[in-house]
Structures are given as structure tokens and as C-alpha cells.
Amino acid sequence: MAKTSAIRYSCSNCGAVYFRWAGQCSECGEWNSLCEGEFAGDHKKKHSNNSAIPISEVTLKEDVILPTGIDEFDRVLGRGLVLGAAILLGGEPGIGKSTIALQVAAQIARTHRVLYVTGEESLSQVRLRSDRLDAVSENLYVIAETDMESILAVIDRLLPVLVILDSIQVVSHPAIPSVSGTVNQVRYCASELVKKLKMVGCAGIIVGHITKDGSLAGPKVLEHLVDVILYFEGENGFQYRLLRSFKNRYSSTNEIGVFSMEEKGLQEIANPSGLFVDQTTLNNPGSMVVPVAEGSRVFLVEVQALVVETGYGMGRRTILGVDPNRGNLLIAAVEKIVGLKLSSKDIILNIVGGYKTAEPALDLGVVMAIFSSGHDLPIKRRIAVLGEVGLTGEIRSVPQIDRRLGELEKLGFEACFVPKRNPLDETFGKVKLIRVESLQESLRRLSEINS
Numbered sequence: 001m002a003k004t005s006a007i008r009y010s011c012s013n014c015g016a017v018y019f020r021w022a023g024q025c026s027e028c029g030e031w032n033s034l035c036e037g038e039f040a041g042d043h044k045k046k047h048s049n050n051s052a053i054p055i056s057e058v059t060l061k062e063d064v065i066l067p068t069g070i071d072e073f074d075r076v077l078g079r080g081l082v083l084g085a086a087i088l089l090g091g092e093p094g095i096g097k098s099t100i101a102l103q104v105a106a107q108i109a110r111t112h113r114v115l116y117v118t119g120e121e122s123l124s125q126v127r128l129r130s131d132r133l134d135a136v137s138e139n140l141y142v143i144a145e146t147d148m149e150s151i152l153a154v155i156d157r158l159l160p161v162l163v164i165l166d167s168i169q170v171v172s173h174p175a176i177p178s179v180s181g182t183v184n185q186v187r188y189c190a191s192e193l194v195k196k197l198k199m200v201g202c203a204g205i206i207v208g209h210i211t212k213d214g215s216l217a218g219p220k221v222l223e224h225l226v227d228v229i230l231y232f233e234g235e236n237g238f239q240y241r242l243l244r245s246f247k248n249r250y251s252s253t254n255e256i257g258v259f260s261m262e263e264k265g266l267q268e269i270a271n272p273s274g275l276f277v278d279q280t281t282l283n284n285p286g287s288m289v290v291p292v293a294e295g296s297r298v299f300l301v302e303v304q305a306l307v308v309e310t311g312y313g314m315g316r317r318t319i320l321g322v323d324p325n326r327g328n329l330l331i332a333a334v335e336k337i338v339g340l341k342l343s344s345k346d347i348i349l350n351i352v353g354g355y356k357t358a359e360p361a362l363d364l365g366v367v368m369a370i371f372s373s374g375h376d377l378p379i380k381r382r383i384a385v386l387g388e389v390g391l392t393g394e395i396r397s398v399p400q401i402d403r404r405l406g407e408l409e410k411l412g413f414e415a416c417f418v419p420k421r422n423p424l425d426e427t428f429g430k431v432k433l434i435r436v437e438s439l440q441e442s443l444r445r446l447s448e449i450n451s
């Protein structure tokens with residue numbers, strides 16, 4: 001019988017595995033990137049004695065949940081850290097991953113043993129930050145180590161309740177020949193750590209850097225390995241940080257946590273509804289406020305559009321914060337349905353404060369901001385806009401409208417454009433409702449308000 005070879009080749013760029021060497025990786029197109037190596041799956045297959053059982057005989061096991069006491073963090077996780085669960089904390093460099101990880105570590109260390117593995121910073125740097133964040137504690141153990149085998153051994157000895165690995169890109173396991181940060185290393189180290197977490201029954205936060213386009217080896221290749229994926233978002237130079245979950249085996253992924261970066265670390269913002277509205281620009285053309293529903297909360301966001309004559313032959317589109325596909329679709333809808341000539345115009349769309357959302361309820365706000373900028377028609381008073389726009393210009397209903405309008409009322413808004421398809425009265429509390437059925441009608445009412 002032919003002996004099967006254990007030798008495989010894997011691409012150091014994308015991680016694709018091959019049985020034969022080739023000059024170019026057919027997955028990612030990179031040249032000379034295949035190297036020989038042993039892989040985690042190469043061990044001889046173990047035959048398990050387990051047999052399948054009827055689902056009714058499966059015993060239920062309660063997850064042990066440990067709240068961190070940082071409400072904005074717990075909100076995104078569900079209720080808190082689940083013992084045995086691996087959490088990937090991704091984000092661009094400098095966004096505050098190490099800071100929040102240390103703050104969470106300090107909270108848990110009030111009652112339990114925590115291990116903080118720093119691969120990027122020295123112990124004294126971590127100590128310095130801990131002093132600043134008030135995170136020094138007898139139960140918080142630190143180690144500066146990048147060898148994954150040693151890290152796993154320390155976990156075995158210390159048996160902590162929470163391990164923080166900062167970051168996955170700098171650790172390496174001797175079983176894998178490639179250098180740290182490569183897809184193989186990152187994937188192998190993470191899977192070893194995840195196995196250990198399950199075995200020891202401790203929660204793990206794996207910090208991973210990600211570049212603007214999300215392409216760096218690391219977080220993306222780990223997505224299926226971990227139980228929870230959190231991403232830290234925010235704009236450079238902007239004080240607020242948003243924590244979102246993209247995957248959560250224990251809770252919904254709708255909730256977002258809001259923090260502000262201060263001298264003493266990341267501070268929670270419990271009432272963030274008005275944070276993303278710039279009060280100074282509200283009466284300018286091209287600016288609309290939309291109440292966006294995220295999980296259990298409503299955020300008021302300000303959509304801005306700038307429509308200007310292009311300096312080039314073809315108008316350019318720059319879309320930030322709004323989903324680019326949705327933005328382009330809405331620009332096309334304005335052009336076709338309202339007859340605003342936009343092909344020779346540059347259009348810039350933005351959401352104030354670096355906020356990002358793909359909520360369809362934002363549509364009408366985007367369209368009205370474009371129209372308002374194009375025709376120089378400001379919304380003069382405190383009026384908000386709400387509605388999804390269909391391809392034929394109909395305004396479709398939006399979910400959770402009562403909560404959104406309630407938030408507007410709380411913040412003193414006078415009126416709101418709402419879809420006629422939502423069954424509503426003429427007013428909601430003190431907020432007058434401008435009920436609209438189509439794009440044309442919305443823009444006519446906007447012009448009327450201004451006349």
C-alpha cells in the first residue's frame with residue numbers, strides 16, 4: 001500500500017495548504033510563498049470511543065458567567081465573561097485594546113486570579129499603565145513572554161480565571177517553523193490557547209491588531225476559532241470608542257459599548273444618545289439627524305452630505321460611516337427619482353464622530369442631506385429624519401419607532417420625518433410627526449419647511 005506523505009506546503013501569505021510545492025499560491029496569487037511544514041492536523045487520527053446519543057440524553061451544563069463590572073463591556077458580551085470562552089479583541093493599533101484588557105483584568109482580579117501575558121510591552125510599561133489605570137492588584141499576574149509553549153505551561157501552573165494574551169501577532173509556537181505573525185503561527189497559537197482555556201475552564205481575551213482594511217494576518221483567520229469577537233472602533237483623534245461584537249456564542253451581537261478615552265483609561269458612557277450630533281452644524285445645509293437603534297439603545301447620529309461641482313470630468317463619491325453600497329444606491333435614487341443632476345458633482349457623505357452604521361432607517365436622512373446640500377436647503381429647526389428608501393422612491397417603515405421617537409422627545413426635538421407606513425398619530429408626545437410616503441413628498445415637505 002502506498003505510504004501517504006505527511007509533508008504539506010502552506011502559503012505563508014494566506015495559509016492555504018497544498019500537498020505539492022508550487023511557485024505560486026493559487027489561492028492568493030503570491031509567488032514563492034509556499035513552505036514545507038508539519039501541521040496541527042497531521043497527527044495520527046485518534047479513534048474516539050464516543051458514540052452518538054439521542055439529544056434528549058444530553059445533559060445541560062450551565063455556563064459560568066463572571067461579570068466584569070464594566071457595564072459597557074458586559075453589555076456587549078451579554079452578561080459577562082464566560083469561563084472557558086475565548087474572546088478575540090480586535091482593533092487598529094492605538095485604539096485602546098491593551099487599555100481595556102488591563103481594565104477588565106483589574107476588575108476580575110478583585111476577586112479572582114488573572115494572568116496578563118504581554119508580548120509587546122515590557123513588564124515595567126505594563127506596570128506604568130496599571131498605575132495610571134488604578135489596576136495594580138495582588139491577584140493580577142503578569143508575564144512578558146512570546147513563546148506559546150511557556151505561556152501554556154504558566155496557565156497550567158497558575159490556573160487563572162482569566163488570561164489576557166496581548167497580542168496574538170507576537171507569539172510563536174516551536175512546533176510551527178514560520179515566524180510570529182504569519183497565518184500558520186497565529187492560527188496554531190490561538191487554537192492551542194483555546195484548547196487550554198476549555199481544559200482549564202478559564203476565560204481568555206486574545207488581543208489582535210487589524211489594519212484599516214482588516215487584511216492583516218491575525219484576527220480574520222481566527223474568527224471561526226473563538227467564541228466571541230469584539231472589535232474596538234473609533235477615529236484617530238476622536239475621543240469616543242465603540243465596542244461591537246461581530247460574533248457571540250452566548251448573546252446577541254446587536255449591542256454596542258461606548259467609551260471615552262481619558263487619562264485614567266477608558267471611561268464608560270452610559271447615555272450616549274446625543275454623542276454623535278454636532279450641535280453647531282445643525283442649521284447648515286446638508287446635515288440631518290437620524291435616531292439609529294443599536295441593540296437596546298438609540299443613538300442620534302448626524303449624517304452630513306457635501307455636494308459640490310467636480311473639478312474633474314466625472315463626479316467622485318467619498319462615503320464614510322454610511323455603508324458605501326447603500327450610499328451609492330441612494331445617490332442613484334436621488335438622481336433618478338428627484339431629477340437632481342449628480343454625475344458632474346462630487347459627493348461626500350459622512351457621519352459625525354466616526355460613527356459607522358448600515359441601518360436602513362438612515363436612508364431618508366442620507367437622501368435628504370444630499371438634497372439639502374445640493375439645493376442649499378437647511379433644516380432650520382430641530383427636526384430629525386427617519387425612513388428606509390426603496391428603489392422606486394417609496395419610504396418604507398422602520399422597526400422600533402416608538403423607542404427612537406422617545407429619545408428624540410427626551411432630547412427636545414420638535415419634529416421628525418417618519419414613514420407613513422408606520423401606524424402613528426400626528427404627534428408623538430411633544431414631537432410633531434411629518435408622515436411621508438415617497439421621496440418626492442419628503443423633499444417637497446423639506447422645501448415647504450424652508451419657505
Ligand SMILES: Nc1ncnc2c1ncn2[C@@H]1O[C@H](COP(=O)(O)OP(=O)(O)O)[C@@H](O)[C@H]1O
Nearest residue numbers: 091092093094095096097098099100261262263
Ligand atoms: N498617559 C496617557 N493619558 C491618556 N491617554 C493615554 C495615555 N497614554 C496612552 N493613552 C491613550 O491610549 C492609547 C493607546 O492605547 P492602547 O491600549 O495601548 O492601544 P492598543 O493596545 O489598541 O494599541 C493612545 O492612543 C492614547 O490615546
Ligand SMILES: [Mg+2]
Nearest residue numbers: 097098120166
Ligand atoms: Mg496594545
